[in-house]
Amino acid sequence: MDFLRPLTWADALAAKAAHPGATPIQGGTDVMVEINFDARRPEALLDLTSVPELTEHETLEDGTLRVGAGVPYARLIADLGDRLPGLAQAARTVGSPQIRNRGTAGGNLGAASPAGDCHPPLLASDAVVEAESSARGTRLIPAAEFYLGVKRNALEPDELIRAIRTAPASGPQYFSKIGTRNAMVIAVCSFAIALHPGERRVGTGVGSAAPTPRRATAAEEYLSGELDWDGRGPLPDPVARRFGELVREAAAPIDDVRGTADYRRHALAVLARRTLAWAWNDHRATREEAS
């Protein structure tokens, strides 16, 4: 096994081009588990923790946040929780403090587990994955097109994830997850909602209930048209219930050790209604001119 340790982003891209089979490693919270259990023996490890660019975040000229792929969960919460509340809530549910000190959203994307906690809020907020290769430069991949299958993503062998790009929240965002306890839980299922009041639009993300994280598109379209965006009236119960049903229908779960498909469907409908109620109450509490 080779151990590649680039000190700059350009060197990291060059290393990945020269060793397309190398496994990128950031926090190690997935990769090292596989190596420790001899489940995988990569031909090389490409350590990205010494690439300073990856641990930075910035606001681009158009207001988009560009968050380096190596920013650990703990800093997503501390530094960006005010602007990316959905992602920060998801980050708070990851593992334990030790795991959140080390694990990264970039690693979550690289692993592309359907149960990854970052995926639902990234989908709900229309996030874009910034991938890069030394041969072809930067490629922007919408989150909805990034997940291709169980633990498969849209990256080419010579590409690395540079950053996540997403607009700061323009409305309430919530994430909720089912598990056996608060800490150290791989999601049985999870759900994220983002209200975009300026566009009168709702974003969603469904986790751990299909081969890939996915949006509940029909639920988004239904709810966007039903919500009383300007009047800020109470949420009609039939609307919340129908939204839950449509989220449930968007899922394609399986029975596994963490839960049954039926339970996941049921729980998703509950999570959808619940997070919608939280988000809508927040929206109602904001002054109209603030939206």
Place this chain on the structure above:
Amino acid sequence: MRVNVIVNGATRTVDDVWEGESLLYVLRERMGLPGSKNACEQGECGSCTVYLDGVPVCSCLVAAGQAEGRDVRTVEGLAPDRDGLDPVQRAFLEAGAVQCGFCTPGLIVQSHDLLERVPEPSDAEIREALAGNLCRCTGYEKILDAVRLAARRKAGAE
């Protein structure tokens, strides 16, 4: 490969490290520092918690090469001298928070970090900070007592 790590203040160099090896293995098997415990090897139990550049992490999930040139502080490096104890260590002994002792080093490092950041933690903050450290003797009440005691001691209340 060769790996150079600053461990408890001293630069240590080890050779013939396998590239897939964890920092935990290097500490225990190559440097003779068995304080950090090896239990789950998947970041679930917290028994291998060490400071890496001042931040507590599961050393079983750090590849040895990722620690190159970095600063590691293990449970062996908390006490001010060889015969002394850190206030957190003393509190664990006095509160009866040590049963079989296997989870203790990880809990002590994690509690040490909590009290550095939050000198007077609430019970909820203690529970959250220790959520990634498992005690299979289930001696959690005494562990919480120990953290409270250490906090009071550090604040000079006793």
